[in-house]
Amino acid sequence: MSEHEDHHDEHVHDDHHGHIQLEYEDALPINNGKVCLWLFLSTEIMFFAGLIGTYIVLRFGAPAGTWPRPHDVHVSEILGTINTFILILSSFTVVLTLEATKRNDAGKAKSYLAFTFLCGCAFLGIKMVEYAGKFEHGIHPRPGGISLMYEQADVNYLRDLRKTLTDAGAIPKAAISDDAEEAAAQVPDTTEVAVVQQDPGHPLLETFLHQSVQWAEYVIGRVPNTQMNPNVDGLNHRDVLISVSQEIYPLDRRYGQLTEETHHAEQHYIESRLEALPELVAAAGENNDVLNMLAYEKTILEARQSFLGEHGHDHEGEEAGGSHHGGLNAELRELNSSVILPMHIPSGNMFAATYFLLTGFHALHVIVGLILFAFPMFWTLDKSRSNYIENAGLYWHFVDLVWIFLFPLFYLF
Amino acid sequence: MSDHDVNADHHPDHGDHGDHDHGGTYIKVFIGLLICTAISTLIGTLISKGVFEGNELSGWGIMITVSCVKALLVISFFMHLKWEVGNWKWMLTIPASLMSLFLILMLVPDIGLRTNHYTDERADRAAYDIPLNDASLLGADDHLHVEGDGHAENEDAH
Numbered sequence: 001m002s003e004h005e006d007h008h009d010e011h012v013h014d015d016h017h018g019h020i021q022l023e024y025e026d027a028l029p030i031n032n033g034k035v036c037l038w039l040f041l042s043t044e045i046m047f048f049a050g051l052i053g054t055y056i057v058l059r060f061g062a063p064a065g066t067w068p069r070p071h072d073v074h075v076s077e078i079l080g081t082i083n084t085f086i087l088i089l090s091s092f093t094v095v096l097t098l099e100a101t102k103r104n105d106a107g108k109a110k111s112y113l114a115f116t117f118l119c120g121c122a123f124l125g126i127k128m129v130e131y132a133g134k135f136e137h138g139i140h141p142r143p144g145g146i147s148l149m150y151e152q153a154d155v156n157y158l159r160d161l162r163k164t165l166t167d168a169g170a171i172p173k174a175a176i177s178d179d180a181e182e183a184a185a186q187v188p189d190t191t192e193v194a195v196v197q198q199d200p201g202h203p204l205l206e207t208f209l210h211q212s213v214q215w216a217e218y219v220i221g222r223v224p225n226t227q228m229n230p231n232v233d234g235l236n237h238r239d240v241l242i243s244v245s246q247e248i249y250p251l252d253r254r255y256g257q258l259t260e261e262t263h264h265a266e267q268h269y270i271e272s273r274l275e276a277l278p279e280l281v282a283a284a285g286e287n288n289d290v291l292n293m294l295a296y297e298k299t300i301l302e303a304r305q306s307f308l309g310e311h312g313h314d315h316e317g318e319e320a321g322g323s324h325h326g327g328l329n330a331e332l333r334e335l336n337s338s339v340i341l342p343m344h345i346p347s348g349n350m351f352a353a354t355y356f357l358l359t360g361f362h363a364l365h366v367i368v369g370l371i372l373f374a375f376p377m378f379w380t381l382d383k384s385r386s387n388y389i390e391n392a393g394l395y396w397h398f399v400d401l402v403w404i405f406l407f408p409l410f411y412l413f
Numbered sequence: 414m415s416d417h418d419v420n421a422d423h424h425p426d427h428g429d430h431g432d433h434d435h436g437g438t439y440i441k442v443f444i445g446l447l448i449c450t451a452i453s454t455l456i457g458t459l460i461s462k463g464v465f466e467g468n469e470l471s472g473w474g475i476m477i478t479v480s481c482v483k484a485l486l487v488i489s490f491f492m493h494l495k496w497e498v499g500n501w502k503w504m505l506t507i508p509a510s511l512m513s514l515f516l517i518l519m520l521v522p523d524i525g526l527r528t529n530h531y532t533d534e535r536a537d538r539a540a541y542d543i544p545l546n547d548a549s550l551l552g553a554d555d556h557l558h559v560e561g562d563g564h565a566e567n568e569d570a571h
Binding site: 028029038039041042043045050053056058062063069070071084085088092094095096099252393397400401404408413 | 446447458463469477488492497508509513517
């Protein structure tokens with residue numbers, strides 16, 4: 001170096017302009033690799049800011065209370081917290097690696113680096129468990145495709161519900177025969193209906209079809225109204241469908257009150273309708289078509305009434321026994337059933353799209369970071385490698401930085 | 414590499430952070446980060462338990478502030494921007510951060526506020542229970558007085 005500088009000095013007064021360029025005063029006080037990496041990181045800031053910003057705007061622009069809470073979509077705070085801890089710890093050990101490299105302590109540097117690498121792998125492992133858990137529950141970012149989340153509990157939802165139940169082999173218990181009296185007599189005795197036992201959840205599915213889906217279909221077919229103009233009994237399509245959707249997959253502290261009110265309205269409607277039915281039967285005389293229809297209606301009303309009775313007891317038990325977050329899907333899962341019924345989760349698909357996009361891109365960055373750390377595992381980490389370690393470390397810290405924002409936004413909000 | 418050496422010669426300040434031992438600082442920062450995480454997690458748990466019911470915004474605000482503090486800790490110490498010499502560190506971080514902020518602000522009018530106004534037609538067919546104050550935005554015209562039933566239902570619900 002000194003030779004070089006002497007050489008430099010000798011020629012400083014020369015007119016030879018080439019040597020003037022050896023003045024390095026105006027260069028950045030850091031090595032080129034670091035300049036490039038910081039440039040790259042500043043583009044990365046904008047990249048993730050775009051993604052995170054989009055999420056924030058969608059999340060808080062959703063109508064009040066319609067974005068799924070973490071528990072609604074199987075986001076576990078505990079796993080998120082563990083992953084946060086892992087990333088912070090790995091950031092810390094990267095710093096220690098760099099310090100050890102600068103001290104020329106190759107052995108220590110190597111062990112810190114190996115620990116960092118393991119932390120990265122653990123992070124990805126937990127991420128994998130989390131993704132698998134969501135896929136198992138039908139939480140996918142693809143509405144109309146493999147996603148089982150529905151934005152609204154509407155007729156499309158009901159149709160897909162019916163289709164899922166039919167595909168699973170559930171048969172409505174009300175069999176309509178030509179003879180009205182026979183049909184009416186058949187109804188209370190449900191054991192006569194052939195049950196195809198393919199799935200352990202089969203009885204649950206049949207009961208649900210009988211007590212809830214048929215009822216919702218009945219309400220939509222027979223009770224004309226909209227939200228703003230409920231019929232005289234206070235029944236409206238949307239609320240009935242929502243309360244049916246809550247039997248499958250209750251959302252965390254969302255529709256409890258609405259469901260309760262709807263059940264009261266249902267009870268009221270069913271009672272008045274059942275009172276009116278005998279008169280209608282008498283008026284129908286010998287008309288078998290009308291009698292069949294009335295008998296069918298009676299089975300649906302009675303099935304719903306018995307559901308409401310059971311539900312009333314369940315509810316009391318719930319209040320006594322503490323909070324219970326279950327629903328039909330959870331019960332099916334406990335029975336090892338392969339069936340997952342469509343769920344009504346407002347903004348659920350938007351959540352899934354942003355969740356998988358953001359955490360997916362973050363996980364990709366973790367993978368890149370791990371590749372950057374994989375190379376130096378085969379090197380002797382002496383002072384000459386400190387630039388590489390520093391730059392790889394800067395990248396890793398940035399990955400940690402992104403997670404610092406993703407963690408509260410997805411796991412805690 | 415030789416580039417770096419030459420630079421170092423001309424900027425003796427630069428060698429600073431290499432020679433100093435920041436071990437103690439790093440441990441403090443690490444502990445600070447853990448405390449911040451604990452605060453965020455605590456608030457998140459309280460929110461999910463319903464403690465912040467109706468007041469979630471303040472909880473979210475605290476969590477985002479804590480996240481910003483964590484980010485600053487990581488950038489200043491772990492990425493040792495605090496000890497870097499020169500203007501380049503401001504050049505590369507501040508414009509990008511500002512742009513990030515504007516990116517979000519640009520999305521607010523069209524997307525962020527997309528559900529602030531409901532026409533009565535839309536409110537009537539909404540998949541959600543529209544809170545009363547949202548529905549009262551409709552009150553700007555006379556429709557609500559005509560649809561007395563709907564208004565009554567909304568009042569009942571709340």
